[in-house]
Amino acid sequence: MPGADKETDLSERIESFLSELKRCGSGAGSLRGSAETARETTALLRRITAQARWSNAGDLMEIIRKEGRRMTAAQPSVTTVGNMVRRVLKIIREEYARSRGSTEEADQQESLHKLLTSGGSSEDNFRQHFAHLKANVIEAINELLTELEGTTDNISMQALEHIHSNEVIMTIGRSRTVEAFLKDAARKRKFHVMVAECAPFCQGHEMATSLSKEDIETTVIPDAAIFAVMSRVNKVIIGTQTVLANGGLRAVNGTHTLALAAKHHSTPLIVCAPMFKLSPQVSDTPKLSTKNFENTTTNRFGNLILSKVNAHCPVFDYVPPELITLFISNIGGNAPSYIYRLMSELYHPEDHEL
């Protein structure tokens, strides 16, 4: 039966996506950029919308929420998956509201009066059936996909507004967004880039070779020299894994030190992050994820010593919003204090917990 085939096909795709996610966390699978992950998640959600059986918006949201929970459980550190799920949920709510004819502005939840008086009235709102809802939702998801494809280009287009000639720019580790940003600026301006290598995985090396191929003057420095050379740096431009709702960052480890050094020398810290990295999480305990690095750096120790020593290798750092000067995203530049507002436009507060 065609319906059952579609369903099995769908669940197969979901399973393969989940296993991809699980593998990419352990480093064994292909390390894909977060843009790719976001696109694949959105494509998968579009397929679910098209092929799963649902009769009203509430059902669809339940299905998507369930799948979203599974996906985020597979790899909690990859937050773009959860962000895309929340975006799609918000799209569904919007399309539903539009089909019902009610204006979206009336449903804004910031009003304190609304918070006190509305209560549970939104619960049964999604049970009505609309014929064109499916088509509308799929079209909106397609728009989201086009937006995702253009994020890196949109960010790189702003490069010339922020980089002048003969500057010394510092960056850390490897970020595809920052790479595209700097390469775009290098087409018209001459500047010098210092890349902190970000031990122990040393992704900065890859970044440096890629930048120097575009004839950008690049220097690789060890992490220990970040503060030593910071006095000659004009700007610090970094990428991040996640932007938190308070304007802070969860970025690769070593970024907090870099941010503190930049603050000490009053060097502006610019974060290039597309909108799909914005996540509704707020507080971030620093002990979020650690990776086992026994085999990369401690292989010159004898076993006698290894057994008595604790070694730590955190993957991410939390950077508080006070240390950040500017966020550059595909919708333009923003101060960290404005991030909460952007977030409320992207996600519905009820979706913050999937």
Place this chain on the structure above:
Amino acid sequence: KKQHKKNKKDDRGPPEKEKEKEKASVPAPSKPATQSPAHKGTAFAILHSLVFVSFLYFLLVVKRLPEHIQVDDPAALKKLAKKLERQQVPLRSDYGYKVSLFSHLHQYSRKNPPTQQISIPATVIHPSIVRLGLQYSQGIIAGSNARSVALLHAFKQVIRDYSTPPNEELSRDLVNKLSPYISFLSQCRPLSASMGNAIKYIKKEISNIPSQCKEEEAKRRLQECIDSYINEKIILASEAISKYAIEKISDGDVILVYGCSSLVNHILCEAFEKQRKFRVIVVDSRPRLEGKEALRRLVKKGIRCTYVLISALSYILPEVSKVFLGAHALLANGYVMSRVGTSQIALVAKAFNVPVLVCCETYKFCERVQTDSFVSNELDDPDDLIVTRNGKTHLENWQTVKSLGLLNLVYDVTPPDFVDLVITDLGMIPCTSVPVVLRVKNVDQ
């Protein structure tokens, strides 16, 4: 006056003589201009004696700019080459693409040791000095105290094998013999501040040998001086510092240390023997990874240790109660010169309100001043940064890529506002009291 100064400048090439001439022309302002030809002879004689006197005076006061930070000056390089040729010491050539900010510093490769151009057996340079130079350049002896002690032992050997040539005075000839050795060692690796102070001390002791002293007696006396220097300034000093530092370690402390400082390791081992309960976090950094050596020593003693890389500093600092750092030198303006990364640790510790204590013997105090890590530093072999991860070595052919440079700094300076306390053998002082200690030491000597 200005015209006169300019004329003098054109005559003399090297920069230091320039300075002396400038100052020397001031005390003799208008004499040459207004002298009549008959008196020119005496005028010149007076001028020359004045010049000579001021030359001597300024040798003591105006310090010559050290050669190792003038690599971008071709005149200075030529002068160095001539001097080394005269002393029959090989000149070491720079290696690799230098980052433009550091073009005034040398950058050598470990694969080209300076001993390649010396004939074996070396005729001019004592073999123990050759061995020492090789150990420095390959990084076998590293660390301020270790280098100074090795240097002093090598000098003891030199003195033992020395014999005064006829018609020469030991006090003058021995100092002249030591100069090519020192040039050779600084070609192998630029001298550290502690080594500089040790050499100054030895030269002073040698020149203070009275001329009627017999050779055997003189040699014995010099060896005793060296032994007492090592004993007082290094060994006893570390005992005194440990005593002070142990007062600052309380039970239940979590102490953070960076890299491998012999003094800090000694303090921690002593504190552990005195039954203090604490645990240690060793922070390490690429490419030297000296923390592994510190970890080995501490674990052997039985101290509980944790090991992280410097990028994990913000992750681990909330657990830390104190930071102990070693120093390579303490500068006269209160800045602490130490292994690269120390200033970063002090910065982040300050941000988390963790006290930073620097431990440093007084013989490492130095009269230089410096405000950033660029002007006077050391560049290590850039190939050390190359590493293989996941089977790929990205930087393997970095030399072929025109716009790619690798920077391997050795030292950095920490501003005094990040340091809470300096523990020395004279007591616990704030960072800004370094010039006071220097003055007291100078008065003593």
